[in-house]
Amino acid sequence: MRDVLISPSILSADFAKLGEEIRAIDKAGADMIHVDVMDGHFVPNLTFGPPVIEKLRHHSDKPFDVHLMIAPVDPFIDAFAAAGADILTVHPEAGPHLHRTLQAIRAAGMKPGVALNPGTHEDVIDPVIDDIDMILVMSVNPGFGGQSFIDSQLRKIEALRKKIDATGRKIILEVDGGLNPETAPKAIDAGVTAIVAGSAVFRGGPDRYAENIAALRGEMVS
Secondary structure, eight states: OOEEEEEEEEGGGGGGHHHHHHHHHHHHHHHSEEEEEEESSSSBBBBBHHHHHHHHHOOSSOOOEEEEEOOOOOHHHHHHHTOOOSSSOOOGGOOOOHHHHHHHHHHHSSSSEEEOTTTSGGGGGGGGGGGGGGEEESSSOOOOOOOOOTHHHHHHHHHHHHHHHHHHHEEEEESSOOTTTTTHHHHHHTTTTTESSHHHHHHGGGGGGHHHHHHHHTTTOO
16 A cells, blocks of 8 residues: 555544644644635535634644635635645635636645545646646535545546646645545555545544554554
8 A cells, every 4th residue: 555645634623622633633643734614605614714724833843734615715815825824725616717726826835736526527637737736536525524435536536646647746636535444545546645534533532543544544553
């Protein structure tokens, strides 16, 4: 099984002590911190915005992997950069000018990414693949945690793996939704290089985080 980055989603953390939770997953071996930003409009849920990210930023030096499920995106790019986002991922459906949005994200000092919903075809990436550093495959419909992995997204991951390899660039291929020790190996075999997981990481409390992260990589903790 190839090396894979683990990006725990703080959407499944204890919101009463988010700073502690981020320090705990950092210590447990997380490679990135995944932050889901939802606006109650683009997706049917509300989470948090730049002020919360700014407060959490000093709890870890790991990259903040921020997934924007909001529309529009462009007016908020600079705010997320100032808050400390390292990677900013957007949906093609969130605005009329995806290429311009990706340019603005990079100009603000962040790595741009594109997220594909289960019903979004992988070919939407083709015109912008040279302008992105991450592709995020949603293996559930976005908006809520705790959903089951949609197996049909494995074919999309395989197709995207070929597209990325053809560029010769090290674009992160990430998957989010329903990932656990049973589904993660399927996604890794299909070609992903990063896994977002919420409940599969935070299950059992801080004493279990290292074991949970290792299990997603197919490893064991002694």
